[in-house]
Amino acid sequence: MAMVSSRTLFFLSAIFMLIVQAYAQPAFLYHFCLNETGTYTTNSTYEENLKQLLSSIYSNTKIDYGFYNSSSGQNSDQVYGIGLCRGDVKPDDCRGCLKNSSDLLTRLCPNEKGAIGWYDQCMLRYSSSSIFGLMETNPGFIMSNTNNISSNLAQFNDDLRALLENLRSKAVAGDSLRKFAAGNGSAPDFKRLYALVQCTPDLSDKECDSCLQGAFEGIPQCCSGKQGGRVVRPSCNFRFEDYSFFDAAYLPSTNPTTSEGGNGLSTSQTVIIIVVPSVALVVLIISIYIYLRVKRRPTKKEENIDDEIGSVESLQFNFDTIRVATEDFSEANKLGQGGFGAVYKGMLYNGQVIAVKRLSTNSGQGDLEFKNEVLLVAKLQHRNLVRLIGFSVERNERLLMYEFVPNTSLDHFLFDPIMREQLNWEKRYKIIGGIARGLLYLHEDSRLRIIHRDLKASNILLDEEMNPKISDFGMAKLFSLDQTQANTSRIVGTYGYMAPEYAMHGQFSVKSDVFSFGVLVLEIVSGQRNNCFRNGENVEDLLSYAWKNWREGTASHIIDPTLRHSSITEIMRSIHIGLLCVQESVTDRPTMAMIALMLNSYSITLPIPSQPAFFMHSNIESDMSSQWEHNLEATRSDHSEGGYIQHSANEASITELYPR
Template sequence: MPAMDSSRFLFCLFPILFLIINQALGQVCINEKGNYTTNSTYQTNLNRLLSSLPSDENGNGYGFYNASYRLNSSNEHIYAIGLCRGDVKAEGCLSCLNKSRYALPQSCPNRKEAIGWYDDNCMLRYSNRSIYGVMETEPSTTYYNINNVSSSDLDGFNQELRKLLESIRSEAAAGGSLRKFAFGNTSAPSFQTIFALAQCTPDISEQLCSDCLVGAFADISSIYGKVGGGVNKPSCKFRFDLYPFYDPTSVKQLPSPPPIHSPPPSTNTTNTSQGSKSSKSRTVIVVSIIASLLLAMFMGICLRVRKAKKKLQSNLIPDEDVDEIGSAESLQFNFDTIRIATDDFSEANKLGQGGFGSVYKGRLYNGQEIAVKRLSVNSGQGDLEFKNEVLLVAKLQHRNLVRLLGFCLEGVERLLIYEFVPNASLDHIIFDPIKRAQLDWDRRYKIIVGITRGLIYLHEDSRLRIIHRDLKASNILIDEEMTPKISDFGMAKLFGVDQTQGNTSRIVGTYGYMAPEYAMHGHFSVKSDVYSFGVLVLEIVSGQKNNSFHHGENVEDLLSYAWKCWREETASNLIDPALTNGSRNEIMRCIHIGLLCVQENIADRPTMNAIVLMLNSYSVTLPVPSQPAFLRDGNVGSDMTLGWKNSSEVITTGSDRSKSSSVKAPEHEVSLITEVYPR
């Protein structure tokens, strides 16, 4: 009888001792991310963000919360993530997060980045950098039970623990975008039962979750010889012990796939109730871990995973670009996350259809609106353009370029996730007889200047010189402040800093915007983009498409009409009648600049740096423009498309709302030509 009382006492004392150690599983304050001032606006907004985090609008319904807050008009944001253990009930989850949102800022005063784990029930982290969808393994904390184990059962226990951890790692990683959580138990020597759980934040992919847990398992070498313990990392966690510390009945059922459950009973696996009864009969609780065996096993798994991943990427992307794609992995989204955000790519969320894919509107867990470009599954050309946009746009940061938020490369799916730009593309405004009346001259001039600045960044100020090659009205997106953003880099060419021109047999682009030397001979340079810019300027001033300028009952080519008006000194006839205000001298100067940009002689066209000086300073004298391209011997009829035709056939892309002809490359080298609608 005394022996039984002792057993019960130890069994009851054991979880209590563990909880004392486990009460606050650690907070880490990140010094290198900077500090904020006490009672500052930053602190006020941080507190506001943390107080709103544990709300239904920021949660996914399964214990994961994600939110961000923009600091006034600046570009600085605060991001926060909360995650509750998969078996913690809703009220316990909210209680833990509410407690931690007070405790963490107090433990890390004035730190812009911090992370904390509380009561083994929840994790809270915040930062001034985006942390959603990013797999991170540091900083981490390790905790353990104070009891040591007998060495007599070491080998057998370690073998069963290894099998259990591997099982729940795979199950947790495959959990989907709502929850990545798994638990299980198995029998060990001396009638012991091992209980374990593993969890990842659901915003990372299955592969990243698996990689994170592999690294976490390797960290248990620091708790060698202890009965139980666990490791907490920003993106994942695991724990094991000799008593049922989790509650399987509290795990909320997932709608699809079927709810996660522990492995079925086998010759070496027992259920929770049997484990509980056997635990109560124990007088001594012993367990041990051989760190070297576990480390060797998981290093082997990690190497195999990386090898398989590299093989998959090599099938999709040329070898020389694998490392560059890998460097952008912090931007990678889980496919299920985007599928849910777009309501399974529903027609109601479809914004537009392009030659090799569609664009959808979506909303992430944190409420952020996104535009998702989904390349067609059957497009053999998709790999090249997908790689091109990811490698280029991920490196570009400018207010006049559309911002790439991330990408997804999963199986046959290739997705690009952009910021959502609410006012559609320029062609949907400037060519609409009703909408373009909303664009007074000040707004049109702002758009022209913004496009100029974006091109200067691409040509001169970015790390590498970039030729867009498909600059047109449908690739200029307009945000809520009427700021233009250049988009769609699927055809862009990347040059070295000292390289100024190139040649290609793969001619891609859109009729009316392509420079003649490029359309006819495949020769392109920064001056090719300058030509396209000139066409855009004339379209913005006139409110007419370049290939269908309406003048009374006549339909002419825009460049033909502009040149005729210039020669006859009636250039004011080119101005959109909807422009009833604005500086007439400024408008005429823009017409002059547009004609300088579309000159046939490449050397006569100004650079974008020269153009910005022309726009900003009236002290700069503009040269007299020469004849635009393709206007030879006074032949300025409306049938201008004949002059553009080469050995490639003509195709039409886009929806019925926008029919612009584009040059198609030879069949073995077709290019991505997208018409993107409101984002």
Template sequence: MCRGDVQLPECRECIQNITAGLLDFCPNQKQAIAWYWNICMLRYSNKTILGTLATPPPGLWVRDTRNATSYEQFKASLRTLLDNLRGRAAYGGPLRKVAAGNVTATDFQSIYALVQCTPDLSPEDCGKCLIEAAKDIPRCCDGMRGGIVFWPSCNIRFEMYSFYNETRLQELALPGEGDGSNTTRIVIIIVVSIVACVILAVFLGVLLRKRIKRKPRETHETVDDIRTTESLKYALSTIRDATNDFSNDNKLGQGGFGAVYKGKLPNGEEIAVKRLSKDSGQGDLEFKNEVLLLAKLQHRNLVRLLGFCLEAMEKLLVYEFVQNASLDLFIFDPTKRTYLDWKRRYKIIGGIARGILYLHEDSQLRIIHRDLKPSNVLLDGSMNPKIADFGMARLFGQDETQDYTSRIVGTYGYMAPEYAIHGQFSIKSDVFSFGVLVLEIISGQRNNCLRRGENVENLLSFAWKNWRDGTTENMVDPFLRSSSGSMSDIMRCIHIGLLCVQENAADRPTMASVILMLNSFSLNGSTY
């Protein structure tokens, strides 16, 4: 289910991302539920779930960490708004049960809220779900300026800024074709819109021709980009021959935007081909990102782009073939991770750090990766790490330090809190992801499902607890404890990882400081 105001392409993209995430993190579970920010949710079960009101567990809370002013008045205004929206959502119709609105609260500030139920619920169950979910607000977000309560059958979000597409919600609320006056109104709106678009297109065409004639130099950079990418083009027939027409025998894996295949060019060179999905209305932006970014990036710890193909509805990216596949296939495998002694793991940590530093400071572009995780780190024949998958990357100017987005992309568990909650990202967002990677490499456990006997808990909370209790060695992969690795070096890297995953972005070190610490024999918190 997507949020009621989300457009179809964004909905499709969210569902594909969340599907890939569930397959990665819940490979053997009989039932699971995941929420991707406040855009979509996906739930499956081995039991009947349609038409049945589900109450937590499981459930999830997300909150703004800033306090609201005059909270009693704020709370009363929010309660009034949610009561009003609940009835509108419950009786919204058989295909959508969503409502949004705002109310003026304290200090002339507005509160915006959106409530939604799964469309299979009856109006009575929808109302009941929203009432119970609202009772979670004092527990999760008491005195806060915003928050989200996720339940399997409904969700509530409130903020002190407009976060939903009001126009889209109004379109969904239009009556059906049985209402003659509204049908006429819709026809008039469509006709007027088409005429306006034609006039605008003609005007922009004339304006563009004038700009091209007067300022040809302005297109220089674009032309250079086109020339760069043109020189990297592969024919589709060449790629088909190299991969044996994308045979399953050559399939290396499946990612969020499609499958990856191994191939061999006529000159004997081995390649990896990422084939973007045809049936999804997405991937164009990510495809262009990777071609333009990777064509300009050269570093031994970044995967090398050899070329691309854009032909016959196919979008293909051609990379160097990296022999040992991705890092997650080693560190999360009980057998394979014994091959990664401390020397190799330390080498991998250092290589990833150098690759990120190159992206942040040493390349001609400043790039925020935004999706650093073990499956996006490839290992060559010598176990050197290479950062891959730049489809989510964002380009910064040299003087820029941070930006905001309403389109949250990446993988939960590796996202910095300021990015996951507020859409704010910077180089410190990648530093957070790197810290999670370091802790996973040392522990051999996924960040969201650390297993200790019968218990499963979050890796970061487990790490902080043991750090405070002076039992940090509990974090270390048992194989490393029994090997010849230096426990002092391992403890130093755990310390670095924890510095990187601090909640406040300003407290995290830069990647330059991280590399300095990795190559030092002592840590002094006063130096960063």
């Protein structure tokens, strides 16, 4: 009996210690176990991936801006995570907060594949589905200060709205590392109002703005007539109080407070103190700059990319890590050969499967294109864009690491007579819509405006669920948000997909990508390449054939025969949209925003398309019809009267030859 009592006592003591440990953990403000994402079993691969993911987030000492996003595992066992700390929280405190969140969230939501929890200083979220670059408004919560506003409620609300709107504009203007602003402003009865607003920085400016606007609309429900309150969503949050609740000393320098208080100095004294040293500093900097320019004039070929790549140095891997992951770039792991080099499958030490693009030393992609691809793709987060995992610049090797997409590229399915049968119309329409959303993000919804310039079937990758992901940004061009077009003497891209104004005059814009999208839509509908469309025994280009049949009322002739039992109305509408995209007139082509509406709403009446651009007929010699499947690499330069045309077995791409 005594032995039984001792064992019982020991068992109860152990339970008591576990309870004490659980309660010793700081409590969340709020948390949700996301049951809709499913559950995992104890000691499963998913659980191990979750542990690795959470550890990689709270132990990451390279990131000092408070935003962490990562994933671990692959296929159905892949886990995605986001960690976000308040913008005024120091890095060590941030990692400590995320560590506490990891410990507590997995205890509160055991075996749940998805969960989210908030402390005052941080948020942690994980899921079995990709959550990067998605604006999420649910689940969320509201909290309010218990104290009521005693007088001047209308003035208080006006002051609060002015402060929040000011901070919102600052947060929205943030970059891909931080979208946060905090400050204070005047309030009735000689008081001050303090507030902060924040978005996860993977959102575009437009998404951040929309998320915060929606959160502000929750003020009446959460804290009307209260001296403080907050509305918190997965993608954004705000808080206000009548006292200072953030660390003003650690606010990002790009987000100064809006305090109107003074320090006792007169305006003239302040101007002198600020202006005189500033002028002296500017003079000194200009002098040093002129001296260095005279002393050393860099040649055109010198391209030091290290400084710019430093902004994404957290993505840099050493060469040996990638060499081991790909088994020393073995032929067995080789996925294919692209225009700039080979692509290999690999596996990192944590089990994550990757695709490694190894640029050949004699490829057309040199420092400029490599820098372009790293800097652009690292800042892009969207479900229909391939995700950059890392890169390496060592031993004269340039390596790009992407998420591994198991179903390779669209052309492997679309242009193979057997594989094509796996693409029913439902999947093809899903692919068209996904490409459209990805382009819309590049053109309008990301904080950058990017022209891809090489959109084609081989650059559309397909994941395990046949979701499309746009890849290969080596040719992409960055625009300012108010820029509409540009000119270049360096023509890059693929014949058959290039807009005529770009191929012939070097003029490119978002409408250049729209043209390529239209060609791609017609290829998806027909199941044949644009430059070798087979009509019985004849071979002609797809645009000519599609336009001729559209005009004659026989557009159904271009539809892939394997789709004969599909929705003819939806297919014909897609052909219509494709022809609108490939019109010769740039202004007549729709934007990607309009195309997305056309694809999703039948209430929109489509305009009648005008004749497509048949520039291939006037710019490629007639005997080229037998060589459609060969590479055409043409060179043009504003600096030289000469050029060359070279044929090889790869897809068509065009690059510039600079005279020496």
